Amino acid sequence: MRSRMRAALTSALLLCAAPAAAQDLAERLEAMGGGPCELSSxxxxxxxxxxxxxANDPGGTLPVTFAVHPASGDSRGTLVFVIGGPGGSGLAVADDYIAAYDEDLIAQMDIIFFDQRGIGPETGLVCPEAQGAYxxxxxPLARPETAISVTKRYVSxxxxxxxxxxxLTLVDTERAxxxxxxxxxxxGGPKLWxxxxxxxxxxxxxxATVYPEAVQGVILDGVVDxxxxxxxxxxxxxxxxxxxLARVLAACDTDPACAADMxxxxxEVYDRLAARLAAAPEAVDFPLGSGGTAPRQLTKAILEGNAFYALYSPNARMTFLxxxxxxxxxxxxPMLRLGYSNLYLDSETGEGIADPTWxxxxxxxxxxxxxxxxxxxEAAARAILDDAAAFTSGRRLQRAYFAERLVCAYWPARGKAERPAPFAGGDYPTLILNADTDPITPVTMSYSVMDNxxxxxxxxxxxxPHVIWGRGLACPDRIVADLLLDGTLPAAETQLCAQDFTDPFVPLAGRRPGDPLAVARDVETELDWYPxxxxxxxxxxxxLGCDFGGTITADxxxxxxxxxxxxxxxxPGMTISGTGLRTEAGEGADGLVLDLTVTGxxxxxxxxxxxxxxxAWSASGTWDGVAFETPRPLP
Structure with missing residues (x-):
């Protein structure tokens, strides 16, 4: 029965994917007033x-903008990208996404991005100043009145x-x-992937549940149950x-470079820092690009935020360590700079700034x-805090469990508690993608959806990482491309693949000040890792201000x-002046050249x-009054 169903589904996919003229879509877009996007090509x-x-009376209209990349020839289907969030702008990331996927996929499919209602320049809901402060x-769970006061202030x-x-009452997914x-x-009503x-x-x-007749297939990547x-x-x-997070911390202990720096x-390092910040924020003199410093604070919220965002990808895990x-x-x-980056705060002012993608x-x-x-x-907020105090006892990432629910308790437009029936799919294929180390859409949710x-x-x-397609890895990229372009179903109902849990650890810079080649390579490291x-x-x-005074300017x-x-x-103890030039023309000469003067x-x-x-790298110059060249290493 399984093989007959599989053959029938493959045949149906190929019939649905019969080539269509790209010109038809282009002509329709032109007739609808289409033109170049402001945020993409x-x-x-x-x-x-x-x-x-x-509503019986819709009360007027709203503008919703769609960005389309028609197939360059005959189209093999129409693929719609629904970006994460909620709050992510499809229009703002369209070019980056297009560049990340298989060239054949981009050439042979009509691709659609959009900003759903409440997102984008026309109807966007954004409050960067309030968000940054919050x-x-x-x-603090230990001080419920403070937790409630901070949350109510943010909402207001x-x-x-x-x-x-x-x-605010009109942007739910059911309407979108x-x-x-x-x-x-x-x-023209094409069936959609x-x-x-x-x-x-x-x-x-x-x-797909409301419009099953509109669907050619569904791909769920980082799945919500x-x-x-x-x-x-x-x-x-x-x-x-x-x-x-426990696994990230343990991974450092088994990596000699990470363990040495830790x-x-x-x-233990994390828990000591968290306990210190829970008692009081750490005062930090933050170096400014305009010169001087500004008093800032490293808070427990920033530490927890950095730890949580670290879980999203192998690179982020290493960066946090x-x-x-x-x-x-x-x-x-470094922890404060990382927090400003993760939370989209202006490091010069410490305030929230608008992000066109979010x-x-x-x-x-x-x-x-x-x-x-x-x-x-009020009752909902108290119940959330009581529940959180019990649930998060002894946990490192407490805020992740309750803070957003607390905001929704006071948000002026609240929905209903009833949940829908499990997603049932349809006569089309549903491809479910997830990492087993996804923090925000845990793999258990994908199992629940798959079972129904x-x-x-x-x-x-x-x-x-969180969201696994389009990262340049054969699994799942090849599986997805074969399904979309050829109608080839995955080889088995469940398949596994793997990648390294963390990227190779990059040692902290500046630990060998007496070695000029090490100093130069560490400058390159800092250029790569300053958030x-x-x-x-x-x-x-x-x-931007350097950690121990002075500035770096980039053009x-x-x-x-x-x-x-x-x-x-x-x-500490070393100042650097000079220039650098990083070339990224996509040619053999790409790389970095530094001409530096060092004192201290x-x-x-x-x-x-x-x-x-x-x-490969090379270096030459003078160091402590002695000429040096690229060394000749020995065994």
Whole structure:
């Protein structure tokens, strides 16, 4: 029976994927007023949708914008990306996503991104100032009145900051799926491959349930189990996150480089720091790009936030361990810089800044409508805190379990507590993707969905990140491409693959000040790992303060980035001046060249070059009055 069903499903997929003329879609988009997108290279079309599609009187319309990349030739189908969040902007990330996927997929499929209601420039719900203040504030379980006060202040300040507060009751997923269906009908009603990542899996399941005739297939990546209650969802991911964090800390102990920098078992270092910050924030003099320092605080909220975001990927896990190792030595700036990066705070001001890819208030606006806490706000808040005090006792990541639920208790637009039936799938295939080390959509949720879905296939990446497709790995990228382009179903109902749980540890820099080659390579390391630099948008000049005084300035060209070091103290007892040029033209000469003058504990001049493709490096100059060249190592 299984083989006959599989053959029938494959045949149906191939029939549904019969080639269509790309020109038809392009002509439709032009007729609908399509034009170049502001945030990507795709074609954008804005349609007007009913303001409230659930009401007898919709009360006017709302604009919803879709970005389309038509197939370059005959199309093999239409693929819709539903971005995570809720709050992520599909339009803002479209180019990056397009670049990450199989070239054949991009050439042979019509691809659609969109900003759902409440997201994007036209209807976006965002309150960066309130969000920034809340994200670094402690919400202490041990002091319920303080936790409630901080949360109520955030909700009040956020609502006051919103431009479109009138939409707060209208942005739930149940309404948003009707907007996608309206666009599908407007472009001729093609059957859709619906790919949802993270929250997008929630959207995809609801869309496919309401509009099964519109669906050619569903791909769920980082899966939400819609049957879970609000508490049940947070309990599931809090349990998973706690286990993954313990594994991250243990991984450091078995890595000689990480263990050496940590100086003690990583769990002990973390727990000591958390206890100290729970007692009182750590005062930090933060170096400014404009010169001087500003008084800042490293809070327990920042530590917990960094630890939680570290769980999302192998690279993030290693990055957090580097910051933790520095903090264990009393060097708090790396942890604070990482927190500003994770929370999208301006390191110069310490305040929240708008992120064109993320609409933070939409996160709560959608979540608090899609889920609900029972009772009036005050009763709900007290119940959440009482439950959290019991559930999180002895856990490291307490805030992750209760803080968002507490916000929803006081959010002005709250939904219903009832949960839907399990997603059943349909006559189309449902491909379920998850990592077993996903903190926010734990793999247990994918198992629950798989156990109830018809024509389901499951791929689990061991050690992987949150959301696993499009990271350049054969599993699952090849499996997904074969399904979309050829209608080839996965080889088995359940398949496993694996990747390294953490990236190779990059030792803390500046530990060998007497070696000029080590100094130059450590400067390169800092350029790679300063959060302000790797999160820079390359649009405007960036100037940041070095940890021990001085500045680094970065200017971006078309294919290169120029750096200027002005008395930059990357490490104690040594200042660096000079220039650097990183070339990234996609050619053999790509790499970094540094011309540096060093003073302090040691002094000299260094000319250093490293090749991106060759992964080779060289150095020459003078050091403490003696000429040096690239050394000749011995066994």
């Amino acid at each position: 795709l074609t954008c079309v804005t349609i007007e949708v009913p303001r409230d599609p659930k 994200d670094i504030a402690d919400v 300040d956020c609502i006051s900051e919103l431009e479109h507060a009138d939409l 799926i009707t907007d996608l269906e309206a666009f599908r009908q407007a472009i 619906v790919y949802g990542e993270s929250y997008g899996t929630q959207f995809a399941q609801q869309y 819609l049957t879970l209650s609000f508490r049940g969802y947070y309990a599931a991911y809090a349990e998973a996150s706690e286990r993954i 100086g003690a078992p990583a769990a 580097r910051a933790l190792a520095a903090a264990g030595r009393g060097e708090y700036l 609409y933070g208030a939409a996160y709560f606006a959608v979540t608090c409508l899609d889920y609900a806490e029972e009772g009036d706000p 879905v018809k024509n389901g296939y499951l791929v689990v990446m061991q050690g992987g 302000e630099l790797y999160n820079w948008d390359y649009a405007d000049r960036l100037r 971006a060209g078309d294919t290169d980035t120029a750096y200027a070091f002005a008395d930059c103290g990357l490490w 504990l040691h002094s000299g001049s260094i000319r250093y070059a490293s090749g991106h493709d060759t992964e």
